[in-house]
Amino acid sequence: MYLFSKIPQFPNSQIPRFPNSSILRFPDSHILCFFLLLTSYLSFAQSFSHTDTLRGGLRPERTSFDVKHYNLSVKVDITNKSISGSNEISFGVVEKTKKIQIDLFANMIVDKISMKGKSLSFKRDGNAIFIQFPNELTKGSNEKILIEYHGQPRAAVRPPWDGGFSWTKDPEGNPWVTVSCEGLGASVWWPCKDHPADEPESADIHVEVPSELTAVSNGNLISKVAKGSTTQWNWHVSYPINTYNISLNIAKYAHWSEQLTQLNGKTLDLDYYVLEKNLDKARAHFQQSREMLLIFEKYFGPYPFPKDGYCLVETDYWGMEHQSAVAYGNHYKNNPFGFDFIIIHESAHEWFGNSISCSDHADLWIHEATGTYAEAVYLEEKMGKDMTQKYLNGQKERIKGKYPIVGPYGVNYQSPDSDMYFKGTWMFHTIRSIVNDDLLWFKTIKDFCLDFYHKNTSTEEVVRYFDNKLNKNIKPLMDFYLFMTEYPTLEYKYLGGTLTYRWKNLPDNIHMPVDLLKGKSDKIRLTPTQNWQELKIENGFQFDTEHFLMNVEKLN
Structure with missing residues (x-):
């Protein structure tokens, strides 16, 4: 029995929404579906805050505009573990509005928000910033705002899972600064429309760091500009990009470039940034990325960001799928199957997650x-x-x-x-x-x-x-x-050469066959339903649970 007191409380009477689904129809013969759905609903035994709703919800202040481009500039002060900079946000107006929402964590200080050189008023609600325009923005118009800010961004606790800024040192004692913020949100360190439904069509990222260090971000390195004791590294992203994928990596990096001829005959630029002491082993270990890219192209199509190229960047945490700057921190280790799963998994996200x-x-x-x-x-x-x-x-x-x-x-x-x-x-x-x-x-x-x-x-x-x-x-x-949290469960009985079987928890609108194995090569495909079915078969059979995710229960 499920007690209704266990149902999680959602802000503004918001309950978990599920897409329309055939499994959620409740004809009398499929009443079991209702209890399965209720089980699923009660599994979300957590509450969600007003802050969660502001981050995750799509309200008019967000849906009224579509981000086209971010032009992000950040100066990194490693000594004080702080950053300062600005983000120019170009957007199209989807519906007329006088107010929009931008996100930036509350500990980060907004110095000024302006449009066409004139200051705009704004109001904070925790990590959300509501910007007020003096005149209504017209549907179909293209606009720009500039947000200037500074602060000490949240320090990562257990990156990449509990992320933020990692202010560490490499084994030689040199500064090593990285960012990981999936789930936590890009707004932990820069102002943006921090919702996965809206990606910019392109982005520019400018990172100013001490001149002895390298700053690696997403896309292509366009230029480096010396500014006395610091250098600004200017990067350009030519494609849509998730906000959490925009990142920076700062260290005494060694860098090398290669080219790969893809299966489609086109050349893909490959770049690698690693700690200087790891250069030789990285050159050897990262060769598996070339083979991986060709295998993925065979099965998934060409690399999705050819103008920006493919890149691996050594980080002080395990890994993250930062688009065209994949974070790698698995210490050059292959698993027992002979490959480095961080390289393979995080790079696969270029197709699944980034594209x-x-x-x-x-x-x-x-x-x-x-x-x-x-x-x-x-x-x-x-x-x-x-x-x-x-x-x-x-x-x-x-x-x-x-x-x-x-x-x-x-x-x-x-x-x-x-x-x-x-x-x-x-x-x-x-x-x-x-x-x-x-x-x-x-x-x-x-x-x-x-x-x-x-x-x-x-x-x-x-x-x-x-x-x-x-x-x-x-x-x-x-x-x-x-x-649902459970597996499909097949019940069966075997008596006197007769196998009797049925699905215990799948309604008949779910058609899931299973294979019955007999010996080394014989295979019989069964089509169980909620009703008992019989099959004459000699003992020595087994259900194939290596190719079907299910439970099998033998009844006496």
């Missing part, structure tokens, strides 16, 4: 499940299905099943566990097994990358896409994996 991006953090599985599944695709191409199955089996052991993969919308939801990675990748592994047609499966994956190129999307849209392309009525099952 294809979710519009709400509740749908972050679109980044992480696909990025994790890309590891399996990479490994299978290199070492075959058997080795990849061992890899997937290890990931399966890490599924916790405590929270749904998809979270509440509009509250900047942060998943408390890793099921969006490992349960998510097993969802894809299961669907591939159900489809039982690798040509169709991998064509669908590649088409997904191409059709959603540089696109913000949602669970509802992605699930419908796979359902339509695979032509297998797969949507109800994907919804089950994404919104």
